Amino acid sequence: MTDLVLENVHKNFGGVVASNDVSMRVPAGRITGLIGPNGAGKTTLINLITGMLSLSSGKVLFGGHDISAEPADRVARAGMGRTFQNIRLQKEASVLANVMIGFHRHETCSLIAAILGLPSSRREDALLRQKAMALLGRFGMAGDADSPAGSLAYGHQRKVEMMRALATDPDLILLDEPVAGMNDVEALQLGRIFRELADEGKAILLIEHNMRFVQELCDHVYVLDGGRLIAEGTPRDVVADPAVITAYLGEE
Numbered sequence: 001m002t003d004l005v006l007e008n009v010h011k012n013f014g015g016v017v018a019s020n021d022v023s024m025r026v027p028a029g030r031i032t033g034l035i036g037p038n039g040a041g042k043t044t045l046i047n048l049i050t051g052m053l054s055l056s057s058g059k060v061l062f063g064g065h066d067i068s069a070e071p072a073d074r075v076a077r078a079g080m081g082r083t084f085q086n087i088r089l090q091k092e093a094s095v096l097a098n099v100m101i102g103f104h105r106h107e108t109c110s111l112i113a114a115i116l117g118l119p120s121s122r123r124e125d126a127l128l129r130q131k132a133m134a135l136l137g138r139f140g141m142a143g144d145a146d147s148p149a150g151s152l153a154y155g156h157q158r159k160v161e162m163m164r165a166l167a168t169d170p171d172l173i174l175l176d177e178p179v180a181g182m183n184d185v186e187a188l189q190l191g192r193i194f195r196e197l198a199d200e201g202k203a204i205l206l207i208e209h210n211m212r213f214v215q216e217l218c219d220h221v222y223v224l225d226g227g228r229l230i231a232e233g234t235p236r237d238v239v240a241d242p243a244v245i246t247a248y249l250g251e252e
């Protein structure tokens with residue numbers, strides 16, 4: 001089982017402490033929520049976990065291995081997929097092509113074979129295409145395979161990002177506001193997919209402002225404020241926690 005463990009993770013940007021001694025556990029097979037008011041340090045924490053930012057101090061352990069000093073590409077190859085708060089798609093390329101970009105990590109044929117159009121490359125391409133179509137089916141988007149990604153509604157573009165992150169079959173998936181801009185029906189459909197993924201053994205870390213979604217879906221929730229963890233527990237426990245209520249009231 002590939003659990004993610006943070007031990008006293010600390011990050012400062014000059015005088016700003018964006019992550020203050022944060023320890024948490026994101027177990028395989030579970031959906032873990034990370035919430036907190038604007039500027040609480042949620043995205044910074046994801047960037048520290050995925051190697052996009054370097055830690056000031058502390059440790060990130062993934063599957064028991066210390067990945068604190070690994071660069072982002074190696075962390076991704078170790079089995080982490082992520083989506084971004086701001087969608088990052090190849091807007092002119094088709095939905096299918098965007099999802100296939102995600103398979104890059106598992107490609108075995110050489111670039112030369114691909115350029116020359118050798119049979120090994122063509123076979124691999126057909127297999128990846130098949131796998132990408134299976135993902136599109138899972139997300140109810142098979143009919144959009146050939147549409148340019150940029151032509152889709154915002155909620156659908158978010159789904160394409162998720163499929164691309166899942167294409168590598170990661171053990172851990174980090175989702176930065178996955179249901180932002182989606183209606184309740186779409187959010188419910190995604191929630192079901194996230195639960196299936198957790199049941200398959202993946203660890204899921206979900207950053208989300210939609211509290212109803214967090215309450216319905218998460219097994220365990222951590223709450224950040226000012227870079228510091230102020231609460232953790234079941235969704236029901238954290239929303240009733242006075243420190244959490246005060247932090248969110250301060251935001252209004």
Ligand SMILES: Nc1ncnc2c1ncn2[C@@H]1O[C@H](COP(=O)(O)OP(=O)(O)OP(=O)(O)O)[C@@H](O)[C@H]1O
Nearest residue numbers: 013016017018036037038039040041042043044045
């Ligand atoms: N590269 C950076 N340089 C300096 N300060 C930064 C940098 N990145 C983040 N910060 C600061 O760190 C703090 C945490 O920011 P972060 O974006 O992680 O919060 P967040 O919880 O993701 O917020 P939001 O919900 O608005 O996305 C903020 O005070 C922010 O201004």
